[in-house]
Amino acid sequence: MTSLRIWAKTGPxxxxxxxRAVINFAQQFLTNDHEDVADALRQLEAVGVGRALAAHPTPAAAHPEHMTVL
Incomplete structure (x- = not known):
């Protein structure tokens, strides 16, 4: 509720x-005691990237693409 009140007061x-609402949400619901919001968001990002890579692994025979500047 606090987040919604902060958002509603902003006007233009x-x-x-x-x-502020997103930061407040992260602070209240995503962090543990004495944990930094930025650290919690980095952990969530790492989990998401790990899941994405696990769902779409690179084939063993694939070669990385090289970009050239012309």
Missing amino acids: DAAQGIA
Whole structure:
């Protein structure tokens, strides 16, 4: 509820209010005691990337593509 109140008070500065609401949500629901919000978000990102790579692994015979500048 606090997040929604912060967002509602922003008026024309909605982007700042949305950012504050997201940070507040992360702080309240995604972090453990004394954990930094940025650390919690990095952990979630790492899990997501790991799951994406596990779902779509690179074939063993695949060669990396090389880009050349012309």
